[in-house]
Amino acid sequence: MKNWNSPGEHITLPAPADVSSGAFVTVGAIRGVAQGAAAAGEEVVLVRRGVFDLPKVAAEAWTTGAKVYWDATAKLMTTIDTDNALVGAATALAAGGSATGRVLLDGVIR
Structure with missing residues (x-):
């Protein structure tokens, strides 16, 4: 195919702000980890x-398989869908009080 460019798993874009390695980044509707x-x-x-x-x-406790959303205001992952963008699912339990959760990003633009 002459029009194929890349698989799109890794995509190079201009950073919308200063970002650190491993940070979750959104550029319009495109989301990923730097x-x-x-x-x-x-x-x-x-x-x-x-x-x-x-x-x-x-404050949230996550169950395995729970839908995970990006809260752009708080700059945190959440299981609350109101006004937040669905980005994937939890792949492990995350206790309330924990600052991180394990998330499967599926790469789908919603």
Whole structure:
């Protein structure tokens, strides 16, 4: 195919703000985890699929398989869907009081 470009699992885009390696990043409707650090406007590689340990709302306890959403205001993962973007599912239990949760990003743009 002459029009094929890439599988899209890793995509290089301009960073919307300063980002650190491992940070969850959104560029419009595209979401992923930064493969490295980048200053605002510099290119950053986003990994769109895979399992990542990401910052979550500490007060929440997660069950395996729970839908996980991105709260863009708090900059945390949450199981609350109201006004938040679905990004994947929890792949492990996360106790209330824990600051991180294990999330499967499925790469689907919603």
